[in-house]
Amino acid sequence: MGQPRAIFRDYPAQESLRSDRSAGDRARHRHKVREAIRDNIADIVAEQPIIGRSGDTIIKIPVRGIKEYRFTYGKGGDGDGKGEGAAKGQEQRAGTGDGTTQEGQILKKGDQEGQDPGGEGGSEEGVDYYETEIMLEELVEIMFEDLELPNMERRRMRETLSERNLKRAGIQRAGTPATLDKKKTLRSLIRRRLAGGTAHLTDPPPLRRDDLRYKRRKPKIKKESNAAIICIMDTSGSMDTTKKYLARSFFFLLYQFVKRRYRAVEVVFIAHHTTAKEVTEHEFFHKGESGGTMISSGYKKALGIIAERYHPDVWNLYAFHSSDGDNFSSDNEAMLECAKKLCMACNLFGYGEIKPWGNGLIETFKKNLPGKNFMPVTFDSKEEVWPAFKKLLGKERRANSRTPQQVKEAEDA
Amino acid sequence: MPDEKVASGKNLAPQAEGADWSMTDLVAWDERIRVLVDDFGLDCFEQEFEVCDHEQMLGFMAYHGMPAHYPHWSFGKSFEQQKTYYDLQVSGLPYEMVINSNPSVAYLMRGNSLCLQILTMAHVYGHNDFFKNNFTFRHTDPKGLLARINVHGNRIRDYMADPSIGVEKVEPVLDACHALSLQISRNPAVKRLSREKQEDRLIDAANKDPKIDDKKLAKELGKPLLEAEEDLLILIRDHAPDLKDWERDIVNIAHQEAMYFLPQIETKIINEGWASFWHHQIMSSLDLPHGTRMEFMVRHHQVIRPTPGNINPYHLGFETWRAIAKDALGLSDEEDDGGPLPLLGATGKEARQAMFNIREVDRDVSFLRQHLNENLMRKMDIFSYGPTQQGDLVVNKVSDEENWQSVKQTLLRQVGMGGVPIIKAIDIDVKRGHKLKLLHEQGERELDPEHARHSLNHLFDLWRRPVDLETKVDGKAILYLVNDEGFSVKE
Numbered sequence: 001m002g003q004p005r006a007i008f009r010d011y012p013a014q015e016s017l018r019s020d021r022s023a024g025d026r027a028r029h030r031h032k033v034r035e036a037i038r039d040n041i042a043d044i045v046a047e048q049p050i051i052g053r054s055g056d057t058i059i060k061i062p063v064r065g066i067k068e069y070r071f072t073y074g075k076g077g078d079g080d081g082k083g084e085g086a087a088k089g090q091e092q093r094a095g096t097g098d099g100t101t102q103e104g105q106i107l108k109k110g111d112q113e114g115q116d117p118g119g120e121g122g123s124e125e126g127v128d129y130y131e132t133e134i135m136l137e138e139l140v141e142i143m144f145e146d147l148e149l150p151n152m153e154r155r156r157m158r159e160t161l162s163e164r165n166l167k168r169a170g171i172q173r174a175g176t177p178a179t180l181d182k183k184k185t186l187r188s189l190i191r192r193r194l195a196g197g198t199a200h201l202t203d204p205p206p207l208r209r210d211d212l213r214y215k216r217r218k219p220k221i222k223k224e225s226n227a228a229i230i231c232i233m234d235t236s237g238s239m240d241t242t243k244k245y246l247a248r249s250f251f252f253l254l255y256q257f258v259k260r261r262y263r264a265v266e267v268v269f270i271a272h273h274t275t276a277k278e279v280t281e282h283e284f285f286h287k288g289e290s291g292g293t294m295i296s297s298g299y300k301k302a303l304g305i306i307a308e309r310y311h312p313d314v315w316n317l318y319a320f321h322s323s324d325g326d327n328f329s330s331d332n333e334a335m336l337e338c339a340k341k342l343c344m345a346c347n348l349f350g351y352g353e354i355k356p357w358g359n360g361l362i363e364t365f366k367k368n369l370p371g372k373n374f375m376p377v378t379f380d381s382k383e384e385v386w387p388a389f390k391k392l393l394g395k396e397r398r399a400n401s402r403t404p405q406q407v408k409e410a411e412d413a
Numbered sequence: 414m415p416d417e418k419v420a421s422g423k424n425l426a427p428q429a430e431g432a433d434w435s436m437t438d439l440v441a442w443d444e445r446i447r448v449l450v451d452d453f454g455l456d457c458f459e460q461e462f463e464v465c466d467h468e469q470m471l472g473f474m475a476y477h478g479m480p481a482h483y484p485h486w487s488f489g490k491s492f493e494q495q496k497t498y499y500d501l502q503v504s505g506l507p508y509e510m511v512i513n514s515n516p517s518v519a520y521l522m523r524g525n526s527l528c529l530q531i532l533t534m535a536h537v538y539g540h541n542d543f544f545k546n547n548f549t550f551r552h553t554d555p556k557g558l559l560a561r562i563n564v565h566g567n568r569i570r571d572y573m574a575d576p577s578i579g580v581e582k583v584e585p586v587l588d589a590c591h592a593l594s595l596q597i598s599r600n601p602a603v604k605r606l607s608r609e610k611q612e613d614r615l616i617d618a619a620n621k622d623p624k625i626d627d628k629k630l631a632k633e634l635g636k637p638l639l640e641a642e643e644d645l646l647i648l649i650r651d652h653a654p655d656l657k658d659w660e661r662d663i664v665n666i667a668h669q670e671a672m673y674f675l676p677q678i679e680t681k682i683i684n685e686g687w688a689s690f691w692h693h694q695i696m697s698s699l700d701l702p703h704g705t706r707m708e709f710m711v712r713h714h715q716v717i718r719p720t721p722g723n724i725n726p727y728h729l730g731f732e733t734w735r736a737i738a739k740d741a742l743g744l745s746d747e748e749d750d751g752g753p754l755p756l757l758g759a760t761g762k763e764a765r766q767a768m769f770n771i772r773e774v775d776r777d778v779s780f781l782r783q784h785l786n787e788n789l790m791r792k793m794d795i796f797s798y799g800p801t802q803q804g805d806l807v808v809n810k811v812s813d814e815e816n817w818q819s820v821k822q823t824l825l826r827q828v829g830m831g832g833v834p835i836i837k838a839i840d841i842d843v844k845r846g847h848k849l850k851l852l853h854e855q856g857e858r859e860l861d862p863e864h865a866r867h868s869l870n871h872l873f874d875l876w877r878r879p880v881d882l883e884t885k886v887d888g889k890a891i892l893y894l895v896n897d898e899g900f901s902v903k904e
Contacts (some may be wrong), residue, residue, distance in 0.1 A: 006443050006460040006534075007516070010436050011523050021480045022472045022492045028580070029489030068487055069592050071834050071868045074861030091858060092809070094824035096719040096728065097794035107722050107798055107806040133497065 029066075033132050036063040037142050042386040044139070057136045140256045166217040175214025184213035227316040228266040229258050230305065230346075232298040234323035235289035236273035243354045247322040248285055249385045250352055254320060255281070257393070268305055272298030274328075278305065294331045295323060295361075299338030306345050317346040320392075325353045325360030332361075336368045343374050350375045350392050434527040436464075442531045442699075446538065449695045452757060454765055455542040458555065459516035462534065470510065470522050471495050477674075478512040478520070479562045483569035483666070485587050509533045509688075513544035513677075515555035528701075528708040535695040539688030546773050547684070549676035558673070565666045572659050585874055586660050590667030592871035595678075595833045596645035597671050605647075611639040641837040641852070645872065646671065648838045654847045655877045664875065679776040679829040686730015687772055689717055690738070693731070697753035719793065722806075724824070732793060733784050734768070741767045777828040781821075790817045797823040826858075834860055836882065846878050853884035860884050869895045 037044065044061050073091055095107075171184050189211040193199040231251050239247065258265050269284035270276050273291035276298040302319055310317055319342050327335060342349045349369075353360050353376065362376050377388040439462070450457065465473065475492035476482040511519040519537040521530055544550050554561075569587075573580045598605070606614070612634055619625040619633075633639070642648045646668035650661055677684075696709050717731045738754050739746070741764035755761050771780065790812035797810045797820045810816040810823075825831065840850040853860060865882070872895070873880055879896040892903040 004459050006447070006462060008436060008439055008443070009461065009463040011464040011466065020468075020472070022475055022489060025475075025484050025486055025489030026492055027489070028484075028486040028584075029493060032486055066486075066490070068588075069864045069867035069871070070595060071593075071836055072832065072861050072864045073834060073858040074864070092797050092799040092823050093827055094795055094797045094820055095722040095724060097796055097808075097811075098719075098721060099794045101794050101796045101808055101811050103808055103811055105808040107808060109805055132493075 144257045167220045169218045171213045172216040179215045181213045228310045230268045230319040232270045232321040235271045236293040237290040238326040276301035296334035312345040320350040322352040325356040353378045457541040481563040483566040511540045514558040517541040528705045536688045536692035539691035589871035589874045593645045594671035637841045682726040682730040682777045683780040685726045686734045689731040690734040849880045851882040
């Protein structure tokens with residue numbers, strides 16, 4: 001017999017023998033994907049329908065930058081260039097058909113893939129970027145890695161006892177073996193021997209129970225700040241679908257950010273047109289309204305809620321308002337009045353203006369709200385949502401921001 | 414484009430758990446298969462089969478079948494992609510994965526049916542025979558393969574663990590090596606000339622040419638490159654001025670690996686066709702239970718069916734090999750019932766010998782050039798296509814009397830290493846800071862600019878001195894330049 005017997009190796013019964021060699025490389029790849037996503041967040045926020053989705057939604061996002069490159073052909077001669085209307089110099093490939101293929105038959109309409117700048121039109125690997133699937137939750141986490149709420153931890157801290165964390169607090173004479181302090185124990189042994197004059201003996205007295213020292217631990221008291229975010233959105237008639245979408249995108253980012261970063265933060269949603277009411281998260285992100293606009297109604301509602309539930313002495317407060325700035329002019333005075341009060345009460349009052357009608361309110365606000373804890377941003381398209389959001393919460397802002405106290409002091413002086 | 418998978422995979426829907434076989438069954442069927450392998454005169458290395466689960470199979474696929482392979486994020490990417498497809502049931506797993514080592518190692522997935530296991534084993538013996546006998550694999554040293562991969566893997570893992578080097582430094586070197594690894598001498602049968610031999614050649618040429626005086630010759634002999642170098646990783650390993658020892662080592666490892674993959678790329682169609690031809694022959698000759706036989710016919714059809722608009726190497730290879738066999742046996746298409754061919758008698762032996770000769774001396778390009786005839790081209794409805802200015806993909810030629818040869822030329826250009834442009838280093842200018850000059854040896858096709866830019870940047874990561882590449886766009890020569898200031902194009 002020419003062929004020697006084949007060797008068969010059965011599937012190992014124990015899991016430990018089935019090692020996962022790829023784990024490290026998968027983690028490394030994942031890491032690179034995250035980096036690529038972070039580099040492209042503005043595009044992703046603009047392009048991906050993430051608004052109002054729950055955290056376990058899986059979304060597909062294009063990732064640039066981790067594609068592998070090699071020298072390859074893009075364009076190339078058509079040989080004799082006979083193909084009618086053939087793009088000059090494009091690559092030709094061969095394929096098999098079902099037996100009925102005709103000259104001039106269209107294999108694929110070029111609406112999507114054909115525009116591919118890589119020019120790989122016909123080949124299987126025609127995608128110029130690499131698509132990955134990611135849970136919304138994970139995406140949000142990546143997005144907010146660099147951001148933090150400005151002026152946090154200023155107001156009085158609430159002290160909470162966190163049970164998991166213990167801190168060291170000296171030594172004690174009784175304890176469990178796990179908490180034995182070997183160094184201190186030996187030191188007390190040596191001290192006893194020296195005191196008893198037995199230290200020089202070749203066979204000194206052994207360790208006694210009295211010598212044992214244990215580390216003492218006590219629960220750590222963690223200081224947590226109280227924070228509340230007040231989201232105010234203009235839902236009036238002039239806020240058309242696009243504007244509402246932009247405003248919601250903005251608040252969605254804000255809400256996701258706050259929810260992930262600060263477990264103890266409370267969030268209040270207020271929707272207003274000529275009157276305002278407090279709504280649920282779902283209503284805020286999904287319900288539409290119409291009617292005229294009186295921005296002061298939204299601010300008054302916010303001030304009411306602050307007075308009722310979140311005393312500014314104890315709470316770090318953040319208020320964000322999004323509108324197209326199309327306010328009844330008769331309301332402007334009341335609006336500014338309330339805005340000033342909001343500025344006084346809050347660590348930060350952010351105003352996001354979307355595609356303003358006429359001049360909008362940005363200038364009015366800027367003129368009348370001198371404090372640095374007022375932050376106006378504008379965004380006209382979905383591409384601008386993320387930069388605006390970053391401007392509001394990014395590190396660069398915090399560097400030169402002042403607290404309301406400082407503003408107050410400055411004004412008093 | 415060549416795909417660099419070691420072993421050839423074929424996608425099928427994943428099998429449910431709860432297999433209908435035991436190890437004893439596999440051994441017994443292997444016994445029967447080997448009798449036929451002997452009868453047909455296939456010449457194989459010793460064979461080992463390892464039973465694995467689907468997660469392991471995904472892992473083997475990502476690492477080209479070699480679990481001890483050095484780590485790199487691209488394998489993680491490959492794993493994730495395969496796993497996503499598998500989880501979404503877009504594609505199944507390949508039911509065959511063979512490594513061209515000696516002894517040959519192949520994996521059998523435990524979730525597969527008995528029929529698939531038998532089919533896989535029969536198919537694997539076909540590959541095994543091909544690996545052992547085809548000329549392109551002769552230099553691959555299959556005996557030492559697994560040990561070598563292991564040693565290379567450990568060395569790179571050591572560099573990654575070394576606190577003075579670390580993953581962050583090793584990774585860009587591997588990234589660059591991977592981008593350049595297919596820029597390699599095409600024909601492994603052509604031996605590289607040593608520096609001495611190259612010098613001798615130069616001196617001989619100078620002696621015959623009175624115009625070259627001693628001074629000129631001495632200048633020529635003093636150059637780092639005496640002849641154009643097609644092997645870019647070798648060029649970097651031997652001439653890059655600033656590489657550290659560990660970097661040179663990694664470049665060398667990557668080059669050896671590329672040398673191992675080259676024959677796989679060059680023989681995809683002929684090799685898959687060969688294995689499919691023999692699994693069909695063996696399975697049709699085995700006394701299979703009725704249900705298994707029916708399943709085999711379905712599976713076999715799934716393997717060798719054409720993928721519309723593309724080339725399925727199993728399909729093209731199988732049809733071509735079968736035509737060769739029928740031709741050698743003197744059978745016409747009408748006499749072919751699709752069953753096993755009479756390859757065992759005296760005429761059969763002669764036909765087999767003719768086939769064995771072809772499997773020894775051909776790779777995809779030569780195999781198709783000689784054996785893919787008009788009749789086969791028509792039967793498989795092979796056509797050529799390209800994008801229009803609107804970006805539509807349009808068929809421009811079909812295999813009719815007038816155009817089949819043109820279509821065939823298009824096909825021949827895309828098989829094997831045909832999709833990889835030839836780029837040669839033609840000069841290292843020592844006086845100008847080791848500036849490297851590259852030339853794209855151009856046919857009709859142009860370089861993809863995006864890929865060229867990134868690949869050159871990778872090259873610069875290792876060369877670390879200015880590099881320029883000459884190529885043509887719309888018939889006009891242009892230079893791609895990369896230096897400390899980045900990438901630029903000069904018309």
